[in-house]
């Protein structure tokens with residue numbers, strides 16, 4: 673299980689430290705292994721701040737840069753993070769929907785992905801295979817053949833961003849095709865907001881955020897459980913078929929705090 677804090681989330685909270693401290697406390701108290709991950713950081717100083725606060729995993733997103741500049745910037749961040757036992761995810765082939773500027777038709781080239789992973793030393797790769805960020809409908813069409821091809825071409829786990837727009841059966845199929853980390857945020861936001869809207873409509877006099885906030889929180893729990901079971905079902909058949917792969921940072925820092933980046937929730 674991975675709890676993710678995006679650069680946008682940091683901007684909303686006005687800083688990384690309070691939200692990071694809260695997530696780390698939750699991770700430490702959890703009965704299962706939980707990693708706290710900085711998501712979509714394009715600012716190197718934010719990566720440094722995450723390391724200083726004890727986050728064990730970061731996504732450095734240089735996907736908006738030209739290929740050569742993306743490789744150089746990402747390799748530098750990966751080397752710096754690996755000295756500190758931190759797991760690094762990067763992105764190749766802009767995944768649509770972030771700020772509404774990228775095309776959802778973007779695709780990652782498998783050969784370029786293999787060269788990119790070798791040149792940067794990253795521990796996981798987010799790829800563009802048909803999903804798009806912040807979708808409110810679950811009708812994205814994934815390129816499952818491309819997922820399988822990239823999965824064979826690269827040696828590190830693949831990450832699916834924009835998973836909220838992917839229907840259940842395709843989430844399972846994506847995991848079976850080789851996806852390891854599935855980022856889900858918008859779907860949970862939808863479930864949360866629907867529950868809050870219901871209680872505020874039913875009880876117009878409600879003013880205590882703890883009351884309607886709790887309704888949202890309680891609604892998320894069964895949805896997370898449902899999605900985890902769904903993905904686990906796909907993962908069991910992937911593990912049997914291909915053998916489970918282990919992130920490079922875990923191999924380097926076994927026994928350290930390099931995280932458990934093997935399951936979802938953005």
Ligand SMILES: [Zn+2]
Nearest residue numbers: 712833834855
């Ligand atoms: Zn993302």
